[in-house]
Amino acid sequence: MSSKADKLGVSASFARAQPVGVSSRRAAIAEATGAPTSGVVPPSEVPIEALAHNPFNLREDLTDLDELAQSLAVRGQLQPLAVATRLAFMEAHPGQTDGLGRAPYVVIDGNRRLAAAQLAGLKTMHIHVNDALSASAADILESALIANVHRVDVAPMDQARALQELVEVHGSQAQVAKRIGKTAAWVSQRLTLLNLTPTLQEKVETGELKVEPARRIGRLPHEEQAAAADESINAVNPPRQRTRPTPPTVNAVNTPTPTPRITISTHSPETIADALTAHLTPDDLKAVTELLMNRI
Numbered sequence: 001m002s003s004k005a006d007k008l009g010v011s012a013s014f015a016r017a018q019p020v021g022v023s024s025r026r027a028a029i030a031e032a033t034g035a036p037t038s039g040v041v042p043p044s045e046v047p048i049e050a051l052a053h054n055p056f057n058l059r060e061d062l063t064d065l066d067e068l069a070q071s072l073a074v075r076g077q078l079q080p081l082a083v084a085t086r087l088a089f090m091e092a093h094p095g096q097t098d099g100l101g102r103a104p105y106v107v108i109d110g111n112r113r114l115a116a117a118q119l120a121g122l123k124t125m126h127i128h129v130n131d132a133l134s135a136s137a138a139d140i141l142e143s144a145l146i147a148n149v150h151r152v153d154v155a156p157m158d159q160a161r162a163l164q165e166l167v168e169v170h171g172s173q174a175q176v177a178k179r180i181g182k183t184a185a186w187v188s189q190r191l192t193l194l195n196l197t198p199t200l201q202e203k204v205e206t207g208e209l210k211v212e213p214a215r216r217i218g219r220l221p222h223e224e225q226a227a228a229a230d231e232s233i234n235a236v237n238p239p240r241q242r243t244r245p246t247p248p249t250v251n252a253v254n255t256p257t258p259t260p261r262i263t264i265s266t267h268s269p270e271t272i273a274d275a276l277t278a279h280l281t282p283d284d285l286k287a288v289t290e291l292l293m294n295r296i
Contacts, residue, residue, distance in 0.1 A: 044080070045126050048118060051083065052103035053111050055093075068116035077117070080126040081110035082143070084134035092134045108133040108143050146180055156211045157204055160193040167191070192218030200229050209233060212277075212289065216270055 083105040090097055100106065105127060107114050117125055133143050166176045173191065177184045193204060193211070195218040203209035209217075213232040217225050276285060 043127070043129075045124050046105065048114075048122055048125055050104050051081065051114055051125060051127070052086070052100040052106050053114060054107050055099060065112070065116045065119050068112065069120040072113070072117050072122060073120040077113070077122070077126050079110075079113075080128045081114060082108045082133065083110075083127045083129055084108055084131050085129060088131035088134045105129070106134065155205060156190070156214075157193060157201055160190050163187055163191055164194055189215055192216075195219070197222050197225055200225055203229065203233075212273065216273065 086100065086104045086106060089100075089106045108130075114125065163176060166179070167173055167187075170176050170179065173187045174184045177187045180187075192215045193201065196204065196214060200209060200214065200217065204211065204214045209229055209232065214229075217228045217232065220228055276288060280288065
């Protein structure tokens with residue numbers, strides 16, 4: 001039985017060119033799949049059915065696409081998708097072709113835009129072809145991670161899983177940090193989420209357990225994590241301490257109210273985080289976190 005992707009087929013314009021100097025293996029794959037070879041000048045715009053999602057994409061769920069789909073429908077596509085030819089992808093990953101159908105291009109960066117374009121009913125998309133991106137699974141993961149690491153819409157668990165795959169490829173957190181331009185501490189901090197029990201990982205994904213306490217809880221033994229998570233989830237941030245105003249008197253002199261101070265009696269990161277969480281509003285805590293991350 002043919003899959004839905006197989007039934008879509010490929011436009012003849014992608015299959016008719018057979019350049020000189022193509023290896024027998026490439027020619028055989030091109031003939032079987034209709035994929036363009038390296039001797040064909042890549043197009044800058046293709047039918048949307050000619051594009052397949054990147055199997056190594058770090059976003060496991062492409063959600064919240066309505067707003068992006070509406071923007072694409074109204075304003076059009078402002079940035080081309082970075083893609084590799086199906087032929088290059090198949091040569092680099094012969095066992096990772098499930099789900100590609102017969103699409104001649106694999107999207108390396110821009111999978112969310114592709115999903116939104118499909119939702120919006122777009123017929124074509126602009127692309128930039130770069131077969132070097134499909135050289136290895138590590139390259140694809142790195143390209144996807146580096147492109148998304150500064151975006152707030154990347155789920156923390158997806159980011160952690162992608163980092164773990166890179167560690168398995170490169171052998172150490174230090175090597176991964178060097179390749180993506182981050183510190184080893186930055187990588188280690190995010191990988192602690194994978195030390196959580198499956199139940200707590202699910203709570204991080206749903207947002208029930210916040211990321212910052214989850215990273216701290218991930219350092220604990222599994223048998224201690226549930227209680228720590230419950231405490232964090234049920235904790236209520238106390239209101240900021242305010243100086244009670246002094247009742248006015250006849251000769252009273254108005255003086256400014258002193259600014260509340262946060263006293264931290266230890267240099268332990270966990271205690272510092274607890275103190276800040278207890279005294280700052282969620283918006284202020286988020287702002288401080290972003291400032292600290294920018295300085296790492």
